[in-house]
Amino acid sequence: MAESKENREEVLTCPICVQTFRKPVTLPCQHSFCRECIAVYADKSKPGQTDEVTCSTGSEGVHQLISCPVCRTPTSLGREGVAGLPPNFHLAEIVERFSSAVKVEDDIPYCSLCGEDNQAKAVKFCTDCCLLYCKDCLASFHPIMGAMKRHRLISSQEYLSLETSQRQTSGRDEQSTQQASCPRHGEPFCLYCVRCRLVICVGCVIDHPEHAVRDIPSAAENAKPAVLNKTSELEKVLQETKESLSGVTRLYNKIQETQELHTQEVERAYCAALEALQAWKQQSLDGIKTRYSQWSVECSAILQHFQLHSQEMERMVQASKDLLASLDVEFLQVSQTCTISTIGSAASAPVKYFN
Known part of the structure; x- marks a missing residue:
């Protein structure tokens, strides 16, 4: 890119002054020079170098003859001299475009992060970081992922446009503090058209024929009562709103x-119900424990009595069976001591516990 720029500068450089062309003109040999440079060159040429020609009208004249500073081709300047050389509009347009491009390129600001010894031109501006980045610093310190993913990056040219618009806005703000003037005529606003409801200058009066026009102070004074009345109404509504707001605030706090x-x-x-319920629970559990403990003791005593009585009955039944299996003589002898009534009374003894 640097070589391309140097080549363009060389092509757009006048061979005489070695500067960018200024109002370039072209000789018949197609070499171009600054009009001022070729004029100075012609003045320094030898006065004896002339060219005698016959005009179309038959009149003769002596024209200055110069050699092209590049190819040394003889060139007759004609009756008008250097002023008659044809301007090279195409070359002038190219020079203008190149100058504009160089100006824009030269105006590009430097990177905000580079050191002063090796400061590079910025390629991007981050509207979130408010910093200018060159290509290397952008890759190193402003990754496209992570926390900076959503940052907005604009080009250096857009940054310059942004700066210009901000400066223009600042200028408009400064102008707004001054007396307003008509953008069309440049005169200060001093009149007010009642029909159109517009402030105008003296030059605008012709655009408002047969309209009622008043000076601005009296028109403003005449319009103020309506605004004052409206302001009073708004203040009354504002007071009522504040009172309502105060009432609603009190209600909300209540x-x-x-x-x-x-x-x-x-x-x-x-908490009280829970404490009462816990007390009732403990009292009920204690009552149940007391009653059933007493019943368990009584039942245990009865159970022990029946176990002993059962064992006694088993012995008596076994003795009775043994008696029945003995010889008749033994049976008759033993039966005298153990009667049937004794056995029956023993068998009916436990019934008293279930009455």
């Missing part, structure tokens, strides 16, 4: 206080 009181009452009632 609701919050009442809610807190009711919440505390429910909490206290719940």
